[in-house]
Amino acid sequence: MVEKYIPASKKEALEVLSKHDCYIVAGGSDLMVMKKNTAGLAPKFDKDILYTSHIDELKGIYEDEAGVHVKAGTTLDEVLNSKLAPALLKKAVSQVASANIRHFATLVGNLANASPAGDTIVVDFLLDAKVKLESVGGERIVDVENFVLGVRKIDRHPDELITELIFPKLDYSGDMWWKVGSRKADSISKVMVAGYWGIRGKIVEKFALSFGSVSIKAVRSHDIEKEIIGLSVSELKARKNEFIEKYGKIVTPIDDQRSNAEYRHKVAMNIVSEFIDKVVGGK
Amino acid sequence: MKINFNMNGKPVEIDVDPSMRFLDVVRDVLHLNGTKEGCGEGSCGACVVLMDGKSVNSCLLPVANAIGHDFVTIEGLKETKEFDILQQAFAEMGGSQCGFCTPGMIIAAYSLLKHNPYPTEAQVREEMSGNLCRCTGYQAIVEAVLKAAKKGAGLW
Ligand SMILES: Cc1cc2nc3c(=O)[nH]c(=O)nc-3n(C[C@H](O)[C@H](O)[C@H](O)COP(=O)(O)OP(=O)(O)OC[C@H]3O[C@@H](n4cnc5c(N)ncnc54)[C@H](O)[C@@H]3O)c2cc1C
Ligand code: FES
Ligand code: FES
Numbered sequence: 001m002v003e004k005y006i007p008a009s010k011k012e013a014l015e016v017l018s019k020h021d022c023y024i025v026a027g028g029s030d031l032m033v034m035k036k037n038t039a040g041l042a043p044k045f046d047k048d049i050l051y052t053s054h055i056d057e058l059k060g061i062y063e064d065e066a067g068v069h070v071k072a073g074t075t076l077d078e079v080l081n082s083k084l085a086p087a088l089l090k091k092a093v094s095q096v097a098s099a100n101i102r103h104f105a106t107l108v109g110n111l112a113n114a115s116p117a118g119d120t121i122v123v124d125f126l127l128d129a130k131v132k133l134e135s136v137g138g139e140r141i142v143d144v145e146n147f148v149l150g151v152r153k154i155d156r157h158p159d160e161l162i163t164e165l166i167f168p169k170l171d172y173s174g175d176m177w178w179k180v181g182s183r184k185a186d187s188i189s190k191v192m193v194a195g196y197w198g199i200r201g202k203i204v205e206k207f208a209l210s211f212g213s214v215s216i217k218a219v220r221s222h223d224i225e226k227e228i229i230g231l232s233v234s235e236l237k238a239r240k241n242e243f244i245e246k247y248g249k250i251v252t253p254i255d256d257q258r259s260n261a262e263y264r265h266k267v268a269m270n271i272v273s274e275f276i277d278k279v280v281g282g283k
Numbered sequence: 284m285k286i287n288f289n290m291n292g293k294p295v296e297i298d299v300d301p302s303m304r305f306l307d308v309v310r311d312v313l314h315l316n317g318t319k320e321g322c323g324e325g326s327c328g329a330c331v332v333l334m335d336g337k338s339v340n341s342c343l344l345p346v347a348n349a350i351g352h353d354f355v356t357i358e359g360l361k362e363t364k365e366f367d368i369l370q371q372a373f374a375e376m377g378g379s380q381c382g383f384c385t386p387g388m389i390i391a392a393y394s395l396l397k398h399n400p401y402p403t404e405a406q407v408r409e410e411m412s413g414n415l416c417r418c419t420g421y422q423a424i425v426e427a428v429l430k431a432a433k434k435g436a437g438l439w
Contacts, residue, residue, distance in 0.1 A: 004284070004301045006347050025345060032304065032343040033324050040311060042303045043345075049302055051347040077337070098413020100328055100391060103337040104344065 003048040010057045010134070010163065013050060017159045018136040022050040024161065026073060027105035029097070030113045058163065061085060067168040069132075072161070076102035076110070076120075086167050088194060091177040092123045108162050111144070114152050114217065116254075119179060119192055121148060122212035124165065125220045126194045132164040133157075141166070148217045172196040172206050176275060180267050191253075191264050193271045197279045202233050209275060214253040214268055221250050237280040240273065247272045288349050290315075291359025301347035306330045308346055309356060317357035317386045321415070328387040328414030331394075332356050338394035340413075357386035365393055368435040369427075378427035380418035388414050392428045400439035402432060 003020065007013040016022065023045055025031050035043035052058055058073030061082045068084045076093050079085045080102065085093075089107075096102060096110065096119045110120045111131070121144075123129075129144040133156060144165075147155050156162065175196040191213050198206030207228045210220035224246050228236060236243075253264035287296050290313060297312055309318045309332065321329035323342045331338040333355040360366045369389050372378070379385040388411070395402060395410045402410065407428045408421070416424060432439070 002302070004347060006301060006350065025347070027343075028345050028348060029325055029340075029343050032345060036323065039320060039323060040307055042300045045302060049347075051301070051345065053348040054350065097325070098328070099395070099410045100331050100338045100340050100413040101325055101343070103394075104334070104339045104348070 002045050005048065005050045006054055007050070007052075008054050008056075010055055010161070013052065013055060013161055014134060014136045014159075016050055017161055020048045020050075021158045022048045024112075025049055025051050026053060026109040027075065027101075029101050029105040030109060030115075052161070067166050070107055070165045070167070072106065072108040072163050072165070074107055076105050076107055079107050086123075086127055086170075088127065088175045088177055088196065089120065089123050089167065092119045092179075092192070092194065095119055095177075095179045108165055111148070111165065112154055112156070112162060114148050114150070114154050116151055116216055116218075117192075117213045118218075119212065121218045122192045122194045122210050123177070125210040125218045126196065126208055127167050127170060130166040130168070131162060132166060133160040134163045135159045135161070139163075145220065150216050170196070172198040174198075174278065176278065178271050180271075191267045191271070193268060193275070195275050199233065199279070204228055204231050204233060204236055204279065207279065209247070209272065211251055211268055214251045214264055216254070219250055221247070224250075233280050236276065240276050240280075243276065244269055244272050286346055286350055288351060289353045291355055291362075299346055301345065301350075303346045304342055305332070305344040305346055305349050306341040308349075309341055315356045315358050319383055319386060321383070321387075326413070326415070327384070328391060328411075329384055331387045331390045331414070333360070333390055333394060336394065336397055338391045355390075357390060360389065360393060365396075365435060365438060368438070369393065369431045372427040372431035372434065373424070376423045376427035376430060378419060378424040384414060384416040384418075388416065388424055392431065395428070396432055396435070396439040400432060400436070402429070404429060 005016045035045050037044050058071050061070050061084050063084050079093050110118050124144045131142045131147045133140055178193045180191045193211050195209040207225050212218045251268045253261040255261045284301050309315050319329035321327035325340045325343045330342045332341045334352050391411050391414045407425050
């Protein structure tokens with residue numbers, strides 16, 4: 001018999017998780033599809049279930065020295081309407097699923113689902129987001145790039161609850177977000193790219209790019225970014241093709257029914273080219 | 284398990300498995316059959332209901348998450364002036380043919396107009412992209428929503 005827990009406080013939830021291996025259901029937009037049963041019958045969960053939507057402590061967005069904290073129960077719609085949430089994150093969120101789904105699905109659920117096509121994960125990677133996990137034993141904070149391990153694989157122990165996603169303050173002068181899908185909105189992504197840059201004088205002071213749907217998880221290369229940061233705008237312009245080639249090696253799409261690997265690779269590289277043009281053009 | 288929430292302005296208490304889909308409670312337990320099941324996977328919008336004033340896919344909503352919230356289905360919306368305006372606009376513009384998607388469309392339109400009373404055409408298309416219609420080709424629906432926005436100005 002599968003037990004269902006509907007705690008009203010974080011403390012209660014952590015106690016349940018310390019004793020029982022549970023599915024954690026937030027909005028349910030991923031899990032209810034995954035566990036779908038015949039109409040009229042309850043979904044097929046093979047383990048206990050912990051519902052988090054009644055935990056008030058898990059709701060809301062706040063800011064402190066560490067950055068902007070999005071608590072785990074915050075819906076995509078609330079992120080979209082928040083004055084504190086990073087603008088680039090909002091751009092990505094506005095393209096996730098549909099308004100109906102954004103009204104109850106959570107940002108943290110999109111991350112924890114760890115789909116290679118998770119739109120907001122690309123921005124989490126780009127903005128150096130940190131994941132806060134809590135258990136009865138304490139808390140830990142993990143860089144999002146280390147937190148996502150693979151397709152539907154995350155660095156969470158069974159007794160841990162994700163409680164926050166933290167976005168450190170970053171200053172940059174320009175940013176971009178692309179989602180190339182089969183329909184404008186409401187499509188599971190084919191290719192997503194997020195990037196930002198900063199120019200001071202004629203020097204590229206900041207440069208970051210991350211990609212989604214082109215590998216088993218979102219990808220970002222700090223090595224390539226390090227090579228580019230510090231170059232003059234004209235050097236970056238002259239070496240554009242070299243960097244496109246380098247990005248071409250880390251972007252390794254897998255074939256699936258949505259779009260073949262070659263097409264995705266090409267789209268991603270065209271976007272890198274356009275991005276570098278923007279950076280050197282100062283637009 | 285005993286589950287409490289408000290449906291169409293009235294408190295409801297039912298004894299069901301909290302992992303059930305709210306859609307099945309709406310249709311099979313409360314017999315509010317205006318809410319439809321299309322895809323059962325969150326992508327067609329036939330099942331949307333208002334939860335605290337916002338459209339949500341009841342096929343994806345576990346009953347556990349419904350506890351304590353306020354819901355309105357198309358049956359409840361029918362009692363409102365806003366519904367009359369929406370229904371008239373849909374009729375005038377030809378926004379409903381077979382009618383299967385229409386309850387969901389009206390709920391989604393209501394949710395949109397309550398939060399954005401003066402939407403642009405692009406906003407209507409984007410905000411209602413989670414509601415599919417096999418009959419009308421959408422133009423008539425978008426026009427109906429824009430017309431309802433205008434006619435109901437001040438009401439939303
Ligand atoms: C029709 C449709 C279209 C979609 N389109 C898109 C799209 O365009 N782009 C996109 O990126 N996604 C899309 N999605 C996916 C989905 O809506 C998101 O992934 C959503 O953000 C998940 O949030 P949720 O709260 O509903 O998650 P849930 O289903 O409740 O949970 C998702 C996962 O996160 C885990 N989790 C949730 N909260 C916690 C916590 N506090 N601690 C630990 N683990 C937790 C759950 O255990 C589960 O593994 C779509 C889904 C549907 C049904
Ligand atoms: S039946 Fe719920 S969205 Fe299609
Ligand atoms: S009127 Fe038939 S599906 Fe919309």
